[in-house]
Amino acid sequence: MNEIAPWKERKKARAGQRAHKRRTTLKRKVIAHYGGKCEWCYTTDVAVLCIDHIENDGADHRRELGFNGASTYAWLKKNRYPQGFQVLCANCNFIKEMEHRKEALGIKHFESEADKKVALEKYTNGQNCCQGCGEKNIEVLTFIPSDEIKATLDENAKKKIIDWIKANNYPEGFQVLCMNCNLKRYTIE
Numbered sequence: 159m160n161e162i163a164p165w166k167e168r169k170k171a172r173a174g175q176r177a178h179k180r181r182t183t184l185k186r187k188v189i190a191h192y193g194g195k196c197e198w199c200y201t202t203d204v205a206v207l208c209i210d211h212i213e214n215d216g217a218d219h220r221r222e223l224g225f226n227g228a229s230t231y232a233w234l235k236k237n238r239y240p241q242g243f244q245v246l247c248a249n250c251n252f253i254k255e256m257e258h259r260k261e262a263l264g265i266k267h268f269e270s271e272a273d274k275k276v277a278l279e280k281y282t283n284g285q286n287c288c289q290g291c292g293e294k295n296i297e298v299l300t301f302i303p304s305d306e307i308k309a310t311l312d313e314n315a316k317k318k319i320i321d322w323i324k325a326n327n328y329p330e331g332f333q334v335l336c337m338n339c340n341l342k343r344y345t346i347e
């Protein structure tokens with residue numbers, strides 16, 4: 159048996175909270191420096207905001223510097239907030255990214271628009287919008303499985319969730335959320 163003493167658990171939890179607070183403070187500072195709101199839709203909810211590389215070279219840039227999302231903020235601060243970056247919310251960032259990828263691949267849609275509309279209709283009782291905030295842009299809406307369903311999905315099913323939903327005849331246990339509301343399930347700030 160290798161049990162961790164309760165006080166150690168508490169100590170670990172407090173250290174985690176402090177680290178989280180530091181990251182949040184840094185994020186807020188960097189976001190504020192770049193205008194504090196989404197450049198496209200003007201939302202100011204920090205929980206859904208991120209820093210976007212205006213020229214779509216985010217992936218290259220990260221590879222070059224070898225950092226993940228969280229340390230982007232540290233890097234920007236250390237480099238005195240260079241130009242070429244802007245604030246976007248998760249929804250607008252996703253739209254931008256998709257437009258960019260579609261343009262590069264010369265395609266109009268990644269997923270079947272018709273299938274997505276049918277699934278949307280069914281899971282939202284015809285409201286056809288995000289069940290968290292009411293966002294209506296179909297492009298940013300996703301189908302979130304319950305934990306029970308999620309546990310049964312393989313990687314391929316997760317990637318093509320609309321195909322899976324259709325093939326399984328629209329089972330219970332999905333909610334429709336936009337990228338912003340989906341992100342907010344994990345971020346508390």
Ligand SMILES: [Zn+2]
Pocket residue numbers: 196197198199200201246247248249250251
């Ligand atoms: Zn936005």
Ligand SMILES: [Zn+2]
Pocket residue numbers: 288289290291292293335336337338339340
């Ligand atoms: Zn939403």
